[in-house]
Amino acid sequence: MEYALILSGENRTELEQVLSHFSHNSADSLKLKAAKYLISNMPGHYSYYGSSLDAYKNAVDSSSVLKRLPWSIRNIFYLYPYQDVYSLMDVKRVEDVKCITASYLISNIEKAFECWKYPWAQHLGFDDFCEYLLPYRIGNEPLNNWRDSLEGVYCSVLQKMRGVDELFESPYQACMRLNDKLIEEMNQARSDSVCFTHSLIGTKTVVGMRCLEYVPTAVLIMRSLGIPVSFEMIEQWSSRRGRHYWNAVYHFTGLRYPFTGFDSRPRGLNQDYKMNKVYRRTYAANNQTLIRQYPDEPIPAFFEDRFVKDVTHEYMTCYDITVDLRCLPEEKREYAYLCVFNNEHWTPVHYGRINKSKVTFTHVGPQTMFIAGYYIDDKIVPASLPFHVNLDGTVTYISPVETEKIALTIVRKYPLLHRFANYSRHLIGTAIEASDYPDFRKS
Known part of the structure; x- marks a missing residue:
């Protein structure tokens, strides 16, 4: 914690006020511990500020279309510019330790402890509470009073479960019912064809919103x-191009049920899409991240994030695998990367320390084609033969x-996904016509 206090500079008095506030009464000992947790892990958390972002927020606030939307969907529009904030010229990155106020942090802690009293949060120990309920932010969004904005907005949705203990004490049920409300709000916005245009983001529609x-x-x-819900992600699917983000609710059974807020109910993940490595966004800094272990070596951008942890083992049976490296890197490297193909290039999803001519990757999901590679000049250089991890971990x-040819018949070049199969049913009885003429006079 002392490191955070040193980094805070002139803002140190604000952080010390928080510690002092919870130090006077022994009944607040757990809140003091929570304050220390937030402050200790605060370095590295930040927001962006600038005139263009202020102007964007004012535009959202004054939009007659967006004013009619519930807070949940307006907040998505608020956060749009922060997905690509690096392209803005007038913004300044400000670390939380240098700007957060004592009143903001104290209020956040008090309200988080109130949330801990809900029946569906009673299975959370202090460490789980710190991970799921206590944090005041989720990404690089600007500091705001989101807890105040949401106070009382959705309580009535969950009060309907009162009287049935099996429902009222279930994080799964609470999550499902609240998310049903979010899905309802999103569907209404879609039916209204809500869209918003601004120079920072172009034109954004509710229909075009994505998991991120x-x-x-x-x-x-x-x-x-x-409700204890986490932010999960994969950097690259095994069976198709693209990354994915989703939520997971932490149940009192110890299981986590994946879902996507505003979009899908808690359930198992879509088995059409194979995964290889799963990561969870956290507030606490992960001391095992690559940038912490070896900060002097160039590394891919994904592994510069200190606030993620590997949770692959929570989703699948995984294995530690050792791979033969066919060549040494042209530049000295301590690490090689486990990579998945994304239809254009190899995407790094994990890393391992090089040991002579081998590298070991931990907690790897099976049934995926990989390659090991080095990160040189901002790109992946292949270091091994492509390899497949089988169901038994081999x-x-x-x-x-190169001297032999084989005949190969490919029935399809892309997996038949469940949702595409559903689309095909709508084609039954369809007549498809083609013509060389726009008016179809000959077809």
């Missing part, structure tokens, strides 16, 4: 009512024989 827009706001809304290398 849904997930952070869903965490804040769930957190405001004591590794099968794919080694081409």
Whole structure:
């Protein structure tokens, strides 16, 4: 914690006021511990500020279209510029330790402890409370009084569960019912064809919103009512291009049920899409991250984030695998990367320390084709043969024989996903016509 206090500079008195506030009464000993947790892990958390962002917020606030929307969807629009804030010229990054006020932090702690009293939060120990309910932010969004804004907004949704203990004490049920309300709000906004245009973001529609827009706001809304929900992510699917973000609710059974706020109910993940490595966004800094272990070596941007942890083992049976490296890097490297193909290039999803001509990757999901690579000049340089991790954790290398040819019949070049199969049913009875003429006079 002393490190955070030193970094805070002139703002140190604000942080010390928080510690002093909870030090006078022995009944506040747990709140003092919570304050120390927030302050100790505060370095590295920040927001961006600037005139263009202020102007954008004012535009959202004054929009007659967005004013009619519930807080949940307006907040998604508020956060849009922060997805690509690095492209803005007039913004300044400000660390939380240098600007957060004592009153803001004290209020956040008090309200978080109130949320801990909800029946569906009673299974949380102090460490879980710190991870799921206590944090005052989820990303690099500006500091704001989101707990105050949400106070009382969704309480009535959950009060309907009173009288049935099995429902009222269930984080799963609380999450499902609240998310049903968010889905209802989103569907209404879609039916109204809500869109908003601004120079910072272009034109954004509710219909075009993606998982990255849904997930952070869903965490804040769930957190405001004591529902333990996390922010999960994968950097690259195994079976298709693209990354993905989703939520998961932490149940009293110890299980986590995935869902996507505003979009899908808690359930199992879509099995059409194979995963390889799963990460969780956290408030606490992870001392095991690559940038903490070896800060002097160039590393991919994803691994510069100190506020993620590997939770692959919570989603699948995984294995530690050792891979043969066919060549040494042109520049000295301590680490090699586990990479998945995204239809264009190899995307790093994990890392391992090089040991002579081998590298070991931990907690790897099976049934995925990988390659090991080095990170040199901002790109991945292949270091091994492609290999497949089998269901039993063994590794099968794919080694081409350049002097032989084989005949190969490909029935399809892309997996038949469940949702695409559903689309195809709508084609039954369809007649498809083509013509060389716009008016179809000959077809």
